[in-house]
Amino acid sequence: MENFMRLEISAVGENESFARSAVAAFALPLAPSLAELSDIKTAVSEAVTNCIVHAYDRGKNEGKIRIVCATEKDDTGGVLHIEITDFGRGIDDVEKAISPFFTTLPDDERSGMGFTIMQTFMDGFAIESEPTKGTVVRMTKRIGGECSKSFVHAETRERVNA
Amino acid sequence: MRIDAERRDNVLYLRLNGEMDEYTAGIARRDVDRLAETYATVSERAVFDLSGLSFMDSTGIGFLIGRYKKFKRYGVPVYVTNPSVGTDRILEMSGVYTLIPKA
Numbered sequence: 001m002e003n004f005m006r007l008e009i010s011a012v013g014e015n016e017s018f019a020r021s022a023v024a025a026f027a028l029p030l031a032p033s034l035a036e037l038s039d040i041k042t043a044v045s046e047a048v049t050n051c052i053v054h055a056y057d058r059g060k061n062e063g064k065i066r067i068v069c070a071t072e073k074d075d076t077g078g079v080l081h082i083e084i085t086d087f088g089r090g091i092d093d094v095e096k097a098i099s100p101f102f103t104t105l106p107d108d109e110r111s112g113m114g115f116t117i118m119q120t121f122m123d124g125f126a127i128e129s130e131p132t133k134g135t136v137v138r139m140t141k142r143i144g145g146e147c148s149k150s151f152v153h154a155e156t157r158e159r160v161n162a
Numbered sequence: 163m164r165i166d167a168e169r170r171d172n173v174l175y176l177r178l179n180g181e182m183d184e185y186t187a188g189i190a191r192r193d194v195d196r197l198a199e200t201y202a203t204v205s206e207r208a209v210f211d212l213s214g215l216s217f218m219d220s221t222g223i224g225f226l227i228g229r230y231k232k233f234k235r236y237g238v239p240v241y242v243t244n245p246s247v248g249t250d251r252i253l254e255m256s257g258v259y260t261l262i263p264k265a
């Protein structure tokens with residue numbers, strides 16, 4: 001079974017909390033664990049914050065953020081797909097931008113860890129950007145998979161030991 | 163974001179409450195820096211209690227390192243305590259614990 005959501009919000013700081021809560025709420029029918037929900041909220045927060053701070057110059061340039069989500073349910077849980085798009089400044093050097101600790105605003109107490117967190121906390125991550133046109137971040141999160149995987153590993157171990 | 167501060171046995175405890183993101187961090191930054199200016203000279207160390215933090219993204223890394231630098235000017239070491247599993251992962255992977263150990 002597939003479910004779909006499309007959300008368009010203003011690129012303002014107030015919406016950081018709304019965006020991550022909305023995506024987390026959309027994922028609830030897949031019965032995610034608290035840790036999985038926390039991962040989703042953090043990754044969405046990073047992507048949306050990037051849109052506000054970098055794509056639209058800290059909300060000074062009025063802009064829109066589009067969030068599209070889809071879920072696929074299966075026997076062990078499911079998969080959550082998230083696509084976060086802005087129509088702002090774009091990134092000149094994507095490879096540099098996603099490298100750990102790289103930031104264009106070091107005086108702002110920014111850590112440069114946003115993309116690293118998205119990549120670490122989600123199972124799939126892709127980014128496309130065109131200067132002056134905008135940026136698309138796509139992420140996927142497997143819900144319930146890790147649990148069943150470790151269960152299989154435990155079973156395999158038992159079999160090997162026997 | 164709300165900060166509860168308490169001084170016990172020359173230790174300044176700073177309890178962060180609420181959700182920390184780019185939008186809310188400004189208030190926390192302002193409040194903690196004000197407390198640092200008032201209490202750092204009479205404190206041996208500062209401890210950030212994260213038990214009331216229901217959410218934190220990478221903003222927290224910059225926030226904590228910024229406060230570490232602030233307290234360092236007074237020669238006061240900074241610690242964190244009670245991070246959630248998600249927060250712990252972020253602080254671990256970003257190397258924050260090398261500057262600000264877990265109390």
